[in-house]
Amino acid sequence: MANKLFGILAEYEHPGALLKAAEKVRDAGYQKFDTYSPFPVHGMDDAMGLKNSKLGWIVLVHGLLGLTGALTMITFMAHFDYPVNISGKPFLNWPAFVPVTFELTVLLSSFGAVFGMFFLNGLPKHHHPLFNSSNFLRTTDDKFFICIESEDTLFTEDKATQLLKDAGAVTIEKIYDND
Amino acid sequence: MSTYEYVPEQPLIKGKHNFSSITALVGDLVEKPAPAGWYIAFGIAVTLLAVLLGSIGYLVWEGTGIWGLNNPVGWGWAIVNFVWWVGIGHAGTLISAILFLFRQDWRTAINRFAEAMTIFAVICALVFPGIHVGRIWVAYWMFPLPNQMGMWPNFNSPLLWDVFAVGTYFTVSLLFWFVGLVPDFATLRDRVKSKVGRIVYGIFALGWRGGNRQWQNYEKAYMILAGLATPLVLSVHTIVSFDFAVSIVPGWHTTIFPPYFVAGAVFSGFAMVLTLMIIARKIYGLSDIMSDDHIEKMNIVLMTTGSMVGFAYIMEFFIAWYGAVEYERFAFINRAFGPYAWAYWTMMACNVFSPQFFWSKKLRRSVGFTFFISIVVNIGMWFERFVITVTSLANDYLPSAWDYYTPTLFDASTYIGTFGLFFTFFLLFLRFFPMVAIAEVKMIMPQADPHYYDKHDHAEVNEKQTV
Numbered sequence: 204m205a206n207k208l209f210g211i212l213a214e215y216e217h218p219g220a221l222l223k224a225a226e227k228v229r230d231a232g233y234q235k236f237d238t239y240s241p242f243p244v245h246g247m248d249d250a251m252g253l254k255n256s257k258l259g260w261i262v263l264v265h266g267l268l269g270l271t272g273a274l275t276m277i278t279f280m281a282h283f284d285y286p287v288n289i290s291g292k293p294f295l296n297w298p299a300f301v302p303v304t305f306e307l308t309v310l311l312s313s314f315g316a317v318f319g320m321f322f323l324n325g326l327p328k329h330h331h332p333l334f335n336s337s338n339f340l341r342t343t344d345d346k347f348f349i350c351i352e353s354e355d356t357l358f359t360e361d362k363a364t365q366l367l368k369d370a371g372a373v374t375i376e377k378i379y380d381n382d
Numbered sequence: 383m384s385t386y387e388y389v390p391e392q393p394l395i396k397g398k399h400n401f402s403s404i405t406a407l408v409g410d411l412v413e414k415p416a417p418a419g420w421y422i423a424f425g426i427a428v429t430l431l432a433v434l435l436g437s438i439g440y441l442v443w444e445g446t447g448i449w450g451l452n453n454p455v456g457w458g459w460a461i462v463n464f465v466w467w468v469g470i471g472h473a474g475t476l477i478s479a480i481l482f483l484f485r486q487d488w489r490t491a492i493n494r495f496a497e498a499m500t501i502f503a504v505i506c507a508l509v510f511p512g513i514h515v516g517r518i519w520v521a522y523w524m525f526p527l528p529n530q531m532g533m534w535p536n537f538n539s540p541l542l543w544d545v546f547a548v549g550t551y552f553t554v555s556l557l558f559w560f561v562g563l564v565p566d567f568a569t570l571r572d573r574v575k576s577k578v579g580r581i582v583y584g585i586f587a588l589g590w591r592g593g594n595r596q597w598q599n600y601e602k603a604y605m606i607l608a609g610l611a612t613p614l615v616l617s618v619h620t621i622v623s624f625d626f627a628v629s630i631v632p633g634w635h636t637t638i639f640p641p642y643f644v645a646g647a648v649f650s651g652f653a654m655v656l657t658l659m660i661i662a663r664k665i666y667g668l669s670d671i672m673s674d675d676h677i678e679k680m681n682i683v684l685m686t687t688g689s690m691v692g693f694a695y696i697m698e699f700f701i702a703w704y705g706a707v708e709y710e711r712f713a714f715i716n717r718a719f720g721p722y723a724w725a726y727w728t729m730m731a732c733n734v735f736s737p738q739f740f741w742s743k744k745l746r747r748s749v750g751f752t753f754f755i756s757i758v759v760n761i762g763m764w765f766e767r768f769v770i771t772v773t774s775l776a777n778d779y780l781p782s783a784w785d786y787y788t789p790t791l792f793d794a795s796t797y798i799g800t801f802g803l804f805f806t807f808f809l810l811f812l813r814f815f816p817m818v819a820i821a822e823v824k825m826i827m828p829q830a831d832p833h834y835y836d837k838h839d840h841a842e843v844n845e846k847q848t849v
Contacts, residue, residue, distance in 0.1 A: 328589035
């Protein structure tokens with residue numbers, strides 16, 4: 204199997220330098236790049252030119268599913284399938300159905316938020332080319348990186364390397380698909 | 383003309399720290415040998431866990447007759463312990479969700495810890511509704527599952543609402559906790575030296591890379607979860623209070639119960655966080671992250687919620703008089719001066735009186751005194767639930783139906799056993815999990831702000847760690 208170039212990985216000194224470098228990469232017109240940091244850097248979404256996360260819509264759909272699902276379930280059980288006369292209360296006793304409906308709405312919304320987030324982030328994932336770099340492993344400790352990926356239409360190895368270098372990279376490394 | 387002096391907030395992280403020293407401080411704890419005290423504590427916890435399992439085994443064999451329940455008092459320690467443990471859990475959610483929405487950055491030092499406490503406390507709480515049913519093999523009747531009778535649960539019943547509320551609460555707390563843990567598991571994956579450790583942490587880290595495209599969705603998910611957990615935590619103790627308030631037993635049938643229960647829950651939970659935190663920060667040397675400032679802030683929460691609880695006690699009394707219902711009036715006079723007066727005054731002393739010491743700045747910054755009060759508060763909150771449950775049932779309407787409630791050895795062994803369950807989990811958490819949210823603590827350091835570097839020289843970056 205040919206060892207394909209995944210992208211160029213550049214290390215920056217601190218979050219401030221990372222943010223400025225991300226702005227340069229964005230202004231150069233790259234789409235397929237990402238910045239890596241031990242914690243979310245404030246203002247990075249704008250610096251990278253990212254659109255808003257779609258997660259809210261996923262949560263909304265799940266929340267509505269929980270709401271309608273709970274009401275359907277309770278109505279079916281308490282009114283259609285086996286109505287039971289409890290202290291003469293109506294079979295469709297809406298106020299009493301509020302707590303369970305609320306809880307199930309929250310439950311389904313949370314499923315949407317957590318599993319939707321993992322879905323959007325492409326997790327769980329067994330391996331990623333970036334993990335081939337031993338230096339990259341310190342991104343979860345105290346290092347800051349930008350990687351421009353070779354799949355970007357503008358990508359050429361020299362230009363991307365030069366851009367990252369001009370933006371103040373401390374180290375530059377080529378990342379391959381296979382180790 | 384008076385002049386005002388600007389008092390800057392104290393730095394949240396004490397001492398000279400940079401990103402990698404924070405990683406090392408927390409991350410190395412899982413690799414260092416555990417302190418000797420850990421093994422002793424774990425031994426005790428597992429012994430108590432065995433006591434719990436033995437007590438439950440005997441309960442299943444013999445039935446609920448082994449408890450001190452009698453004819454008027456059909457709800458004894460099981461519900462007292464259930465409400466107490468659920469209440470303790472609420473502080474974890476308050477810290478992780480509500481303080482997050484209020485942008486209280488100091489929460490990052492203790493949120494991991496407090497969320498772990500929530501999960502284990504809710505597990506302990508769930509033991510009681512699970513085992514108190516007598517015929518444990520039909521406990522699944524609590525859920526809307528098809529059964530041999532073809533019947534469904536009663537959706538008019540607060541006890542059924544409770545099943546959904548606490549079940550949802552446990553699930554959402556666990557998910558919230560896990561989401562917070564993923565980046566820190568990734569830190570440990572990239573850090574630990576043992577191969578087994580790398581594989582296990584790697585599995586739980588799910589392949590997290592720390593890319594901003596991931597962080598963006600992650601932060602959104604975190605915020606949405608905080609927004610969902612906030613009404614959820616309020617609803618849970620509200621519904622727990624409905625177990626009492628929706629009945630017509632004197633002393634229970636009051637509309638003040640939901641807010642009063644929620645305040646009490648946060649009160650006891652903060653006390654429990656303080657107890658655990660003061661021990662853990664000492665043993666693991668985390669005073670830079672969990673500083674005396676944190677203790678002071680938490681003591682202010684303790685004092686506030688304690689005063690809210692005290693207000694509720696007095697208001698209950700007032701409404702009992704003002705409402706002019708004979709049985710209600712009797713229930714309250716009986717609480718304060720009847721056969722359970724000892725429990726009532728223990729509750730008043732521990733919950734209303736003891737937190738008032740924290741008006742003094744000196745006392746709320748005193749670690750030893752805080753530790754003492756945090757335990758007193760949890761004793762008091764246990765007695766609150768005991769007073770509510772037992773006094774109302776023991777002496778309700780007809781004096782001929784009254785009886786005095788005395789717990790048995792098995793009530794006590796089951797309750798004490800749940801501490802074994804709680805601490806077994808908690809000690810395992812301290813041993814193998816990142817006990818502080820590493821990524822979140824880094825995020826609140828001044829160096830994490832990209833504009834920090836606009837005004838500081840590059841040479842200064844490594845020297846000057848806190849502003």
